[in-house]
Amino acid sequence: xxxxxSKHPEFHRDRLKKEGYVTIISHNKEKRRWLVLSDxxxxxxLSLGTPPKNSTILNNKFRVISENSSPNSIECYxxxxxxxxxxxxxxxxxxxxxxxxxxxxxxxxRPNWDDPRGALNCKVCxxxxxxxxxxxxxxxxxxxxxxxxxxxxxxxxEFGYDTRVRVCKMCAGKQINEVSETLT
Ligand SMILES: [Zn+2]
Ligand SMILES: [Zn+2]
Numbered sequence: 001x002x003x004x005x006s007k008h009p010e011f012h013r014d015r016l017k018k019e020g021y022v023t024i025i026s027h028n029k030e031k032r033r034w035l036v037l038s039d040x041x042x043x044x045x046l047s048l049g050t051p052p053k054n055s056t057i058l059n060n061k062f063r064v065i066s067e068n069s070s071p072n073s074i075e076c077y078x079x080x081x082x083x084x085x086x087x088x089x090x091x092x093x094x095x096x097x098x099x100x101x102x103x104x105x106x107x108x109x110r111p112n113w114d115d116p117r118g119a120l121n122c123k124v125c126x127x128x129x130x131x132x133x134x135x136x137x138x139x140x141x142x143x144x145x146x147x148x149x150x151x152x153x154x155x156x157x158e159f160g161y162d163t164r165v166r167v168c169k170m171c172a173g174k175q176i177n178e179v180s181e182t183l184t
Pocket of ligand 2: 143
């Protein structure tokens with residue numbers, strides 16, 4: 001079971017990769033940049049093949065504020081490598097590009113899932129996992145939990161879950177930011 005689960009794409013979020021030209025608007029300045037999402041970091045450079053200028057670790061530090069307030073744009077805030085919060089608008093060239101960027105940015109923010117080989121007990125009730133008590137993962141915090149402690153289902157649009165998915169007892173009803181705070 002463990003081996004099979006570790007092949008689940010949720011364990012391999014570092015493999016997410018996308019790059020392409022977008023317009024980045026920050027401090028009222030518009031710049032066409034080569035944007036790269038890889039290894040859960042967002043970087044940009046002046047053009048394809050030039051070294052990246054800025055990067056941010058997406059998880060917990062990057063939030064989509066709104067989408068499409070102007071066509072094909074994603075407004076977000078992020079913490080740059082100097083620890084400063086910035087607000088960006090990422091304007092995509094086509095609606096297809098917009099959808100693809102929006103989805104991959106949200107996916108890259110999802111929490112890492114507990115490794116099934118390392119998680120022996122449920123994070124809520126501390127009950128031991130076994131063939132009878134199978135391990136599940138909360139989509140909001142990524143922690144390994146038992147079935148009875150993860151009965152609830154919620155949509156998590158911030159992470160690109162638009163249909164209801166498994167959440168644990170501790171995360172149910174909580175905002176993403178509240179969950180991130182308890183984890184760090
Ligand atoms: Zn439990
Ligand atoms: Zn949870």
